[in-house]
Amino acid sequence: MRLTVVGSSGSYPGPGSSASCYLLEADHAGRTWRILLDLGSGALGTLQSLTDAKGIDGVFLSHLHADHCLDLCGYYVMRKYHPDGALPRIPVWGPADTAGRMARAYDLDPDPGMTEEFDFRPYGTTAITFGPFSVIARRVVHPVTAYALRVTADGRSVAYSGDTGVCHGLDDTARDADLFLCEASFLEGAPNPPDLHLTGAEAGRTAAGAGARRLVLTHIPPWHDPATVLAEARGEYAGDIALAAPGQVYDL
Ligand SMILES: [Zn+2]
Ligand SMILES: [Zn+2]
Incomplete structure (x- = not known):
């Protein structure tokens, strides 16, 4: 399985990165399958520079x-x-009202909204099998319905926090992951609201407690110095830590 960081900026695009988007690729049935984890503001531009969107x-x-x-x-x-003709409808998994949310975002009539282009599917409690990928979505704590995602292919696993505070759903998602892609939006010592985001130290502690084999910090807002977030995480996690950046590739 190959992970490519498309966008890693937290909360809004930064000067060097779009907002959240990660490309996962794995081979199955004679071809390479490609899925995206999130497609945040600005990410479609970068995606086109990295692969055939x-x-x-x-x-x-x-x-x-x-x-x-x-x-x-x-x-x-x-x-x-x-202009080559409409592309095939593809599945989009997300929270229950993703179809309505996206129709409103584009100011479309909700019927059909984007449902002719995208097959919107809600997350359930069981693993989703899609080509070579097995995906488990677990609820995490955030002001809206939010999920951490655990993707397995070729016997390797990527855990993605999405946006979350410290919680069991995040711990379970990160457990023994080969690569833990974890948000770190906050800094220690600030009056951080609960159940919203993680500090670098909390990301590091979660990775250590879960036995994740590698930690990649992401979703750092442009107003913070990534070096500070990295130093916080290093104080809690002894393993390999990196800062996510667009175009970075991890072969697992
Ligand atoms: Zn976010
Ligand atoms: Zn959020």
């Missing part, structure tokens, strides 16, 4: 905040009106 097989949204889902609007246009 028309070749995405499915999208998994962690939650419906703008920085995680809004470029589905542009992607809808690309798939619906492409």
